Amino acid sequence: MVLERSGTIFMRNIKLTIRYDGTAYVGWQRQKNGVSVQEAVEKTLRKIIGEKICLIGAGRTDSGVHARGQVANFKTASHLAPERIKRALNSRLPEDIAVSAVEEAGTDFHAQFSALGKRYRYTILNSDAKDPFVRRFAYYCPQSLDLSEMRKAARHLVGKHDLKALQNSGSVRKDTVRMIRKIAIEKNGPLVYIDIEAAGFLYNMARNIVGTLIEVGRGKMPAVRVKEILSGKDRRYCGPTAPARGLCLIKVIY
């Protein structure tokens, strides 16, 4: 592994846990049409460490999607202590990005390939009044939602399925079988949380699951229709893709 040793320089592997308000970003991954979170963190790291840094993220979050537990790693020859990197990052990063942990990782750790799964949370504001305080992080749905019907529908999704019908049409993935470990739907005052944990996510899968569950909750689709969507494998029968602002990458499981 050339990266681990170049001449006599030992390369450390540093793991970051990152939170961001994704509203102003084109997503995690570098894009031509705007600033990505990856770019913002790499630029700040470069100033702190004085080396060009290449960050590997656990998952690409889409434009406008948030994270409380995005994980990324990078190799560096620097001797800076993790605690010092953390402090320097938090004082220099833009206000909408913060680092909650900086740790020394084993040389084999790879934020994307070492991940065993991810947990996303989708937040719905289900109330007759909007709330400016959660508007950046919740999708506003004023219609009443039948949570027990939504839970019924969710139960059909848990397990190993071909989720072709739940990825967006732009996607080119051939292997569309994914294992959904858990979908939990909880209410907390006017907020409804939909937590989805899976070994892997297809393009827009989380937001398509949520869009479909909302259709069920509003009574526009029977819970059992989800079974037909899965067996038909056709995107046209599932609900609309729920807006990005409600989605947050909560945790990457290693």
Add this chain to the structure above:
Amino acid sequence: MVLERSGTIFMRNIKLTIRYDGTAYVGWQRQKNGVSVQEAVEKTLRKIIGEKICLIGAGRTDSGVHARGQVANFKTASHLAPERIKRALNSRLPEDIAVSAVEEAGTDFHAQFSALGKRYRYTILNSDAKDPFVRRFAYYCPQSLDLSEMRKAARHLVGKHDLKALQNSGSVRKDTVRMIRKIAIEKNGPLVYIDIEAAGFLYNMARNIVGTLIEVGRGKMPAVRVKEILSGKDRRYCGPTAPARGLCLIKVIY
């Protein structure tokens, strides 16, 4: 009262309860240097009702201060039902303002003069890591805070006092005696809430109390100094004015 009856037109008195993220506004009250919340709501009401509307707010919140329970009232000849006004406001107001209640009020109700008191909450993020999700609504204080010392200092403030030392120097108020009914300091994970309830607030009083309590919490000032500040009535001894972003008008008491 000319306003109540002009000719044969009966004027209704409508009470609004308003929430806003104050980040983008110059405060509640109309100002020359930017957009106020009052202006934004009046403009939207005018479009809905088709009359020029004059809103009376319970309290002027400063630039950057938020509200979950600001109250305002206006007189109108319109027959629109409160529920319809509420729906129309929430669909037309900017995203950072929402109306949580619209009610018919008695003709004598005056949002400012009928108020018996107000409750403000100041939120501090007290953690070694910043949090982009609360950055608009919390002041970030990474140093550890001794809450029991802060509570001791707060106890000296509760009651009826001349609070001249706790208003900012720009203020021209002659009568600076105010009744502080309650100061509660609670911790919820990394967030510290300081709730202040008083019959009336002087200019920047809430933020000066918080700034002083933070100095005590950080060990830069003994709790008992607060007594000296009150008796000295001199602004110079109290802590710095805490930043606007942490302050929120929670409730107006009638």
